[in-house]
Amino acid sequence: xxxQAYITSVKELRKHSNADRLQVATLFGNDVIVGLDVKxxxxxxxxxxxxxxxxxxxxxxxLLRISGSNSGGYLDPNKxxxxxxxxxxxxxxxxFMPIESLSRFCKTSSLKEGDSVTVLNGTVICEKxxxxxxxxKDMPNQPKKKVKDKESFPYFEKxxxxxxxxxxxxSFKEGDLCxxxxxxxxxxxxxxxxxxxxxxxxxxxxxxxxxxxKDWEHVTGTRNVTLKNFEGGYYGGNGFRQQWHDFFxxxxxxxxxxxxxxxxxxxxxxxxxxxCNNSKTKDKSFIKQFGEKTQYTYGxxxxxxDIYVYRMTMTNEDGHTVEYPWHLVKMxxxxxxxxYCPEFDKFEFTTVEDLMxxxxxxxxxxxxxxxxxxxxxxxxxxxxxxxxxxxxHKNFHFKVLESIIKxxxxxxxxxxxxx
Numbered sequence: 573x574x575x576q577a578y579i580t581s582v583k584e585l586r587k588h589s590n591a592d593r594l595q596v597a598t599l600f601g602n603d604v605i606v607g608l609d610v611k612x613x614x615x616x617x618x619x620x621x622x623x624x625x626x627x628x629x630x631x632x633x634x635l636l637r638i639s640g641s642n643s644g645g646y647l648d649p650n651k652x653x654x655x656x657x658x659x660x661x662x663x664x665x666x667x668f669m670p671i672e673s674l675s676r677f678c679k680t681s682s683l684k685e686g687d688s689v690t691v692l693n694g695t696v697i698c699e700k701x702x703x704x705x706x707x708x709k710d711m712p713n714q715p716k717k718k719v720k721d722k723e724s725f726p727y728f729e730k731x732x733x734x735x736x737x738x739x740x741x742x743s744f745k746e747g748d749l750c751x752x753x754x755x756x757x758x759x760x761x762x763x764x765x766x767x768x769x770x771x772x773x774x775x776x777x778x779x780x781x782x783x784x785x786k787d788w789e790h791v792t793g794t795r796n797v798t799l800k801n802f803e804g805g806y807y808g809g810n811g812f813r814q815q816w817h818d819f820f821x822x823x824x825x826x827x828x829x830x831x832x833x834x835x836x837x838x839x840x841x842x843x844x845x846x847x848c849n850n851s852k853t854k855d856k857s858f859i860k861q862f863g864e865k866t867q868y869t870y871g872x873x874x875x876x877x878d879i880y881v882y883r884m885t886m887t888n889e890d891g892h893t894v895e896y897p898w899h900l901v902k903m904x905x906x907x908x909x910x911x912y913c914p915e916f917d918k919f920e921f922t923t924v925e926d927l928m929x930x931x932x933x934x935x936x937x938x939x940x941x942x943x944x945x946x947x948x949x950x951x952x953x954x955x956x957x958x959x960x961x962x963x964x965h966k967n968f969h970f971k972v973l974e975s976i977i978k979x980x981x982x983x984x985x986x987x988x989x990x991x
Contacts, residue, residue: 575700577619578739579671579687585612590660600738601928602665610668617674617689619667619698620736621971622978625652626696633673653701655975656968658855663968703981724798725766727887731795731831737931737952737963741924748921749955751898752934754914754941755964756880757845757868757948758835759984763792763817765824767889786889788826792817812838812877819879823908830904831883833913836872843867844877846982848973858969861938862945866973870942881905881912882951883960898955914940916950927952936967946970 580599588594588605597606599618610616619625630636630652635645647653656665671680677692689697744750768787792799792813802814813834820830838844848866850859872878884896884904896904898915905912916934921927931950939947949966966974977984 574733575620575623575698576688576690577617577623577698579615579683579685579689580618581685582606582610582612582614582616582668585610588660588662590662594659594662596662596664597668599666599668602738603663604666604668605659605662605664606668610670615671615683615685617669617671617697619654619669620738621654621656621666621975622701623654623698624701625654625698627652628695629673629677629697632676633669651701651979653975653978654698655979656971657975658853658972665968665971701978703978724769725764725789725791726769727827727891727893728762728764728766728791728793728798729829729885729887729893730793731760731762732960734951734962734964737965740963741927743961743963744921744924744927744954746921750917750919750921750927751915751953751955752917752930753882753951753953754916754939754947755949755951755966756833756835756870756913756941757970758833758870758880759844760795760831761792761813761816761834761879762794762829762831763790763820763824764829764887765789765820765826766791766829766887767827790817790821790824809839812844815877816879819910820908825886827887827889828904829885829887830881831885832879832881832910834877834879835868835870836877837869837875838877840875842875843869845984846977848977850973852976853969853972855969855972858946866945868942868945870939879910880914881910885960895958895960898953913951921954931965935965936969946973 584598802810887893954961
């Protein structure tokens, strides 16, 4: 979940359709509203949506909202959150600042197109925005039980973060086999039939008698945490996760790991991902299409959840892992009777222009599963790599909703775990 800003130049610029003193620049495929002082060719720093500006940087550049004053900027002094909005009918996705805005923190002459920025000479310029998180009134308050870690699963690989497509188009090579699949808004989970490391005492005993015995056990985890039990967690209970742990019992082969997205509900009237008040978008056409609220149900009945697999691996007894190609993932899912993330397109990479044309075809619109809410976006998977290689691309309307939810300090499961 790393966040960074990018040094880039303005290559495309047009007039704002409904504001004489504003323009719209296109940066990494995103429309960003800028002032009249910006010109094509200007070098600057682009802050993508979902970032938090460093306090010193924001102060230096007069970006903070000052209570009781008309002077200053528009950012909340505490949150300093970069969001996605519509301003007078035009999309604005992120923030573009002149390169001179960094002059107090470094020699700007040392910065060049393509550089990334987070900290300069000890000063935080930007970081990922994580809401403080409001305590949910309906969240069960269960005491956490301490469990001694006598067992571990050394080959149970954690979830891999997916990089942003917009900043990685140069990673593609001509002839790469690519798939475009649906990006789903749920919580990550992984289950494996993995080797269990024995207690140190038992290890010593087996070595003494020259016994090479390995135990295999089904194990489940969240993105980064291996679950010892299904108590506690973000909602006070992980019972909805246990259902899917149990589902894979006797279905996985020794060494197989399956990575999947859990969507829908954790329990009665409790969504996995936060709902959003669509009226805050102030977008009449969006509200007309998707209603007063966005609820990420994915067609699940109240209190139910579902899963969609996006990755599988095989790890041998020596810890060597082989990535399953997408066609094998789908075949194993069909054998096990489990769903996989919907596939939109399969193609060989030729040019960035062709890639982005395909992406734009599928990035937006109603989610094809639930159909009652906007889709989050898409994933571009490069299938001919030794390791799992995939890039995410969220659509504009989803990012608007995400910005609204985070403005209310609502913390979702994935962000809770990242803390």
